[in-house]
Amino acid sequence: MKVLSLIRPTTLVLTGLSVAILAACGGGGVVYPFQTLDGTQPLVIGHRGSAGVLPDHTLEGYTRAIQNGADFIEPDLVATKDGELIARHEPNITATTDVASHPEFATRKTTRLVDGAAETGWFATDFTLAEIKTLRAVQPLSDRDPSHNGKYQIPTLREVLNVAKSEGAKVGRVIGVYPETKHPTYHVDANLKLEDRLLAILTEYGYTKKDSPVIIQSFEVSNLQYLRPKTQVRLVQLVDGDDYDFKTGKxxxxxPFDRPYDWTKAGKTALFDSMLTPAGLAEIKKYADGVGPWKPYIVPVKGSFDAAGKMLDVNGDGAVNYMDTTSQAATTLIADAHKVGLTVHTWTFRNEPKRLAFDYKGDPKNEYLQFYRLGIDGLFSDFADTAVAARAAYLKELGR
Ligand SMILES: [Ca+2]
Structure with missing residues (x-):
């Protein structure tokens, strides 16, 4: 018999369904309900594939995530010059490909505005798909394994959808695909609008319904509003921010991380966090099925400060940084979103100790468990296997 203290008393609300589950469980112990919106287990989404171990957005990375138990894989989408959708985190491909070492493309180096910020490098929108296919992916983070650099191609959306199907069949699960429309306004300005291209490909695959294994996400608003009447596929409004204030936990x-860029362009001054008030969430519900806030909107982190206002080196390693923060009591965001019928998927979960708050004690499992217990509906992880292992531990807590 599980002890009740495993579940916060405030979250142990027995619905009719969960009472039925408890009853059906008979003498075999108590099964506690999931706190997710639809009462099913939280989703694990392979962030950019398996970004913790392989270069972002490669078929090899997506395959690894599926093998590691991810329910969904996440391709970020940008357009090539000839209008093909490829999986890259941004139009600027300088950091995620070996383009800089291709002398034949040296003259393509340029400066472009992305969401109002000047960036210098090579941009997917200046390359045909055939040219993109001559490049290879590289690991953009300097503290991660570079040994796979130069090995893998840049995949198209169709190739990602195909891998979800073929690798899903191998593991006996339906694998969802969670495409993000990257910088929609940038693509409109480049005359390479993403949305209809995305819908056309999803339609080719028969992905047009709410229960299709696809969720479309965007940091901008108007492109989701454009998509809403054109597809029943689930839509998620992402909510970004620039940084943490370790003093306030805010x-x-x-x-360009202050508000959706389409809002900036339209002269709207509200910030991203305005989307997360009850009124903001009700507005999102008009055109989306879920909200995708950055983690600290759900569990803020704070540092400890001395009387002079200096942040303390809590872990005593001689440096003052994220590892010296402590996770705070959760905000009401998950409950507020669930109240208006929105799912909550948050990001990004990473294994490296330098990316964990002090109170997780260097063990990423502790962070996952915190979010699972809060009723998160899904989370984006760079290490799907760790997210799945932590979920197994959570299921055990629930008696499942
Ligand atoms: Ca420290």
Whole structure:
């Protein structure tokens, strides 16, 4: 018999369904309900594939995530010059490909505005798909394994959808695909609008319904509103921020991460966090099925400060950084979103100790468990296997 203390008393609300589950469980112990919106187990989404171990957005990375138990894989989408959708985190492909080492493309180096910020490098929108296919992916984070650099191609959306099907068949699960429309306004300005291209490909695959294994996400608003009447596929409004204020535990805002860029362009001054008030969530519900806030909107992190206002080196490693923060009591965001019928998927979960708050004690499982217990509906992880293992531990807590 499980002890009740495993579940916060405030979250142990027995619905009719969960009472039925308890009853059906008979003498075999108590099964506690999931706190997710639809009462099913939280989803594990392979962030950019398996970004913790392989270069972002490669078929090899997506395959690894599926093998590691991910329910969904996440391709970020940008357009090539000839209008093909490829999986890259941003139009600027300088950091995620070996383009800089291709002398034949040296003259393509340029400076472009992305969401109002000047960036110099090579941009997918200046390359045909055939040219993109001559490039290879590289690991963009300097503290991660570079040994796979130069090995893998840049996949198209169709190739990602195909891998979800073929690898899903191998593991006996339906694998969802969670495409993000990257910088929609940038693509409109480049005359390479993403949305209809995305819908056409999803339609080719028969993905047009609410229960299709697809969820479309965006940091901008108007493109989701454009998509809403055109597809029943689930839509998720992402909510970003610039940085953390370790003193207040609040997310901070600075362009271009202060508000959706379509809002900036339209002269709207509200910030991202305005989307997360009850009124903001009700507005999202008009055109989306879920909200995708950055983690600290759900569990803020704070540092400890001395009387002079200096942040303390809590772990005693001689540096003052994220590892010296402590996770705070959760906000009401998950409950507020569930109240208006929105799912909550948050990001990004990473194994490296330098990316964990002090109170997780260097063990990423502790962070996952915190979010699972809060009723998160899904989370994006760079290490799907760790997310799945932590979920197994959570299921055990629930008696499942
Ligand atoms: Ca420290």
């Amino acid at each position: 997310v901070t805002f600075a362009a």
